[in-house]
Amino acid sequence: MKCSHCYADNKAWATVCEACGQAVQRLETCPLGHLLPPGGRDCPVCPSLWPEVDAFAGPALLRGLLWVDAGKLAEARAPDRLLAYLEVRDRDRPVSLARRASGRVEVAPEDDPDVVCRLLMRPGGPRVCNKSAPADPRSLPQYVPLPPGSSLDLGEVRLRFLDLAPPAWAEKMAASR
Amino acid sequence: MYTDRRVAHRGVRTSPSTPQEDPLASRDPDHQPDHQPGPAPAGRDRAPDGAPPPGDHDSTRVRPPEPAAAPPEREAPAPPSGDRPVLGVVVIYSEAHEEAAAEPDPRLGTVYPLRAGEVLLVGRPRQPRLEEVLRHDGTSIAPAHRHHFPHGEMYRYISRPHLSIEMDPRGGTILTDFSRYGVYLRGAGSWLRREDPDGTPPSHRVDGDETVVLMDGLGEPGDPALADRRSRYQLRIVRRPGTPATGTTPTEPPAAGTEPTP
Numbered sequence: 001m002k003c004s005h006c007y008a009d010n011k012a013w014a015t016v017c018e019a020c021g022q023a024v025q026r027l028e029t030c031p032l033g034h035l036l037p038p039g040g041r042d043c044p045v046c047p048s049l050w051p052e053v054d055a056f057a058g059p060a061l062l063r064g065l066l067w068v069d070a071g072k073l074a075e076a077r078a079p080d081r082l083l084a085y086l087e088v089r090d091r092d093r094p095v096s097l098a099r100r101a102s103g104r105v106e107v108a109p110e111d112d113p114d115v116v117c118r119l120l121m122r123p124g125g126p127r128v129c130n131k132s133a134p135a136d137p138r139s140l141p142q143y144v145p146l147p148p149g150s151s152l153d154l155g156e157v158r159l160r161f162l163d164l165a166p167p168a169w170a171e172k173m174a175a176s177r
Numbered sequence: 178m179y180t181d182r183r184v185a186h187r188g189v190r191t192s193p194s195t196p197q198e199d200p201l202a203s204r205d206p207d208h209q210p211d212h213q214p215g216p217a218p219a220g221r222d223r224a225p226d227g228a229p230p231p232g233d234h235d236s237t238r239v240r241p242p243e244p245a246a247a248p249p250e251r252e253a254p255a256p257p258s259g260d261r262p263v264l265g266v267v268v269i270y271s272e273a274h275e276e277a278a279a280e281p282d283p284r285l286g287t288v289y290p291l292r293a294g295e296v297l298l299v300g301r302p303r304q305p306r307l308e309e310v311l312r313h314d315g316t317s318i319a320p321a322h323r324h325h326f327p328h329g330e331m332y333r334y335i336s337r338p339h340l341s342i343e344m345d346p347r348g349g350t351i352l353t354d355f356s357r358y359g360v361y362l363r364g365a366g367s368w369l370r371r372e373d374p375d376g377t378p379p380s381h382r383v384d385g386d387e388t389v390v391l392m393d394g395l396g397e398p399g400d401p402a403l404a405d406r407r408s409r410y411q412l413r414i415v416r417r418p419g420t421p422a423t424g425t426t427p428t429e430p431p432a433a434g435t436e437p438t439p
Binding site: 059060061062065067069084085087089160162164166167168169170173174 | 263266270281284286411413418
């Protein structure tokens with residue numbers, strides 16, 4: 001580690017410069033190995049990381065609903081219009097949910113800095129990457145299945161997934177496109 | 178309260194129509210105006226018992242338009258729908274008559290949200306268009322949503338109208354059956370049919386979530402040979418979680434002053 005006072009090279013674990021005796025600030029990393037800024041505890045990289053998703057080109061088959069059990073849900077482009085539910089349809093890009101004020105979540109663009117959760121809907125069933133309640137804070141963000149009837153907790157907002165189980169002919173039609 | 182005499186006691190009110198207003202008459206060979214039933218078509222157009230095709234049933238017959246009358250007296254308008262909570266939804270996977278304008282494709286699933294005092298009318302399109310349908314308490318209402326199946330073989334035995342669906346804020350869902358062959362409740366395992374085809378359309382209360390199949394007169398509800406066909410005209414009723422699943426008897430009109438406030 002290079003001393004910021006005399007620029008001498010020190011060992012990585014050194015706390016005092018061997019050349020000038022000045023205190024050397026240790027390099028700190030987040031659980032995923034990203035370098036933390038001096039004095040900072042929050043990783044500047046991790047919040048921006050999202051799992052990669054495979055491309056999908058099928059039709060938007062309706063597979064379920066996300067009912068608002070608690071809190072408020074709206075779309076970022078129409079924030080005054082509260083939603084009772086969100087249609088969950090097959091689609092290429094995940095649905096991004098941004099946490100706004102207390103008790104409020106909005107369906108937002110993917111690059112919105114407040115996005116805390118992404119929902120990926122595919123023929124195999126919905127998968128969710130929820131950063132507000134990660135399964136393991138030390139692991140990379142990843143999509144996990146959202147079972148029918150289970151809840152998605154985003155702070156004070158709770159969404160319940162209802163599986164609609166489309167009829168076989170609709171599944172077949174969607175698969176053939 | 179509605180006082181318009183054009184609200185037929187048999188359940189429907191229609192808008193006046195002229196032949197020029199009926200675009201289907203020139204486009205759809207299957208289309209047949211209800212008020213001018215022609216000779217019964219051959220083959221599967223005819224009901225198995227020789228009765229006229231569904232939808233031509235007397236309960237849906239159109240009354241001739243009457244001269245313009247004074248505007249009917251009505252209750253104060255309901256608050257804007259956006260201010261009232263959604264009590265539940267009805268989900269349908271099927272072709273729709275208005276398919277060209279629908280987005281996304283209704284075969285991929287359509288969700289109809291229902292608030293207090295809102296009705297979804299399901300059936301095949303008819304001319305003239307139904308303006309109001311009878312409710313369980315004797316009043317009539319303009320449907321908030323309509324799902325019209327297309328003309329053609331697949332939906333030939335669906336009545337026009339077939340069923341109206343209303344969610345009760347006090348709990349339960351009210352089905353009013355205008356059809357010839359009734360509806361089958363898949364969850365409850367019961368086939369609801371009209372005892373008196375000429376009488377007032379009966380209403381039924383469904384508790385909680387239910388899958389409703391519009392019956393077609395082609396066989397028993399559980400016939401596996403018809404399962405795929407019938408999955409195209411089945412409706413899934415989903416009550417919003419946390420709302421009451423059960424309520425009062427549908428045939429019991431609400432007492433004055435006790436109309437639920439959403």
